[in-house]
Amino acid sequence: MRKKVTLKQLAKELNLSISTVSKSLKNDSEISQKTINRVHELANFYNYKPNALAVSLKSNKTKTIGVILPEILNHFFAKVLYGIEQQASEKGYKIVTCITNESFEKEVEYVEMLNYSSVDGFIMALSQETQMYNRLYHVKELQRDDVPIVMFDRVSEEIDCDKVIVDDKYASKTAVQYLIETGCKKIAVISTIFDLSVGKLRLEGAREVVAENTDVGLIEFPIMNIEKEEDEIELFIKSNNIDAVLGLDETAAAIAINMSNKLGYRIPDDISVVGFTDGLLSKHSYPKLTTVSQHAEELGAKAADMLLERLENVSETKYSAKTEVVKTSLILRDSTK
Amino acid sequence: MRKKVTLKQLAKELNLSISTVSKSLKNDSEISQKTINRVHELANFYNYKPNALAVSLKSNKTKTIGVILPEILNHFFAKVLYGIEQQASEKGYKIVTCITNESFEKEVEYVEMLNYSSVDGFIMALSQETQMYNRLYHVKELQRDDVPIVMFDRVSEEIDCDKVIVDDKYASKTAVQYLIETGCKKIAVISTIFDLSVGKLRLEGAREVVAENTDVGLIEFPIMNIEKEEDEIELFIKSNNIDAVLGLDETAAAIAINMSNKLGYRIPDDISVVGFTDGLLSKHSYPKLTTVSQHAEELGAKAADMLLERLENVSETKYSAKTEVVKTSLILRDSTK
DNA sequence: ATGAAAGCGCTAACAA
């Protein structure tokens, strides 16, 4: 790599000391205007930029935040990342993105890797495995090091830090209520994420609403392996005389729509379908899917905001963790009455 | 942030010099086994990890690569990112991800931001605006600094660097050929990316094949704004008596499928549909979409490989840029005969 | 108004 211009070289060429050059670049009032001008001129000429590494080492700040995601091919996380990125870059922060692919081991590895002065703080959602094992030593380690963390979506009660969550239970209730209001009596819940905290919350919400409506039935169907279980899903839909499907994740909803089409049911006349996560699949299904939007970009932006707030106001008196709940909204499209 | 343990502190506590501690940690043969053990023990106790910043400053290597993407909500780029991430993390590299959102200005900003000792090299795809303006000063600047670059997908001939591309023209030809073989005579090309280099190549491929088959007609329809042009697309499909659609991007193909469903055409009996990018939309459409897979993950992994190769073998005699072409494959599903 | 010097945490050539 070509050597970049350094203060030292500028100083030498200008017959000044390094510190004078440094100060001039910052327009320090104790330097004469004439010198300042000379320095700037040469710096521009060489397109001088301070070495970020050296600045970081000195200041103990990297202006970088670590983002740990379980998945990137999932639209929700991609949107969150987008939101984080927008907000962070606006404030002059870079982001280092790590994808755990739902693995506990990788999550630990990444957290440790980034914790050695590479980032000023973390924004993270726990991996599926981490939630299952409930092993949180690596995150607690961060806290011991006083590294600010913002958790989102897949959070843990055991960690006392800033959080941004989606009110999944409420969202699910709203969705089911809407189905009931539009006349549905037998609702199927299909999900590929029954073992995730958010999946459980959504299911709970659905159950609660149904429990309050004695004339409405709920029937649950977990999908473990999308590829292999098409026939089972088909059978499930055919044989249960349902008039509505709540897909607890976008994929589940998409499958429900396609399966219904395939079986010749009319949507929403015969079967209404509601999904979660307003991603590509929801917008480009036929008919277009009524879905719960978690406003993922907003969520990401909020998470970034919270973290930056911590980073910039270190002097804060006492650390008291906040939890923000992002409002969801039910986007009505053509798959419901 | 809590102060991390440093060599200095370890040295003090052990009554050794900093350099002895440093060497011990590396199991340097010139240090006595006994000392090495003592040092390791204390280091473990404090969970000592070297400060990455200091190491980078010293070595002039950051073990980080910058990834510049035009988009992240696009499945293709998300998959590429995934591939890069996998490969890089395996080799102990971190990645800094920047999303330009197709903006030239942001692209320049990011490249400059990362170029000041934050990353060892770049993997990038040009933004739409950059390709339109054809302004490449920022990339050339990187080359002047001898920073290794690997461009992928959206590349530029003006830049002499390693590249990984998809053989879009060939892929498109294969797709159209397949349509013709299965009896299609009037093919519509729908695209939301007519102004991208890849879009142009795909179109060219289609035109070439049709030119060779005099009994086959081609008709083109560009989509500028997906939301607003549904009616036009509907009209287009209805009034042109087509029997096949080639969607130059995944969205276009999805729209074609849904529109055909809506209009009551049977797929593939009345209309065959082929798309590009084997993403979520292709897998979860009804019927399932026949599509050109660009093997995006593989592409990402290859790009990472090429970059790492450059980074690790600096001694390389002469820099001679390679261009690798990733094979595409036509994945046959239910939307074609 | 300018410069010398120390130090951020680490490595490595050289000295002892």
Place this chain on the structure above:
DNA sequence: TTGTTAGCGCTTTCAT
């Protein structure tokens, strides 16, 4: 076998 020293590029305090 261990320690001293210089230096990566920068900031900043304290002389001059």
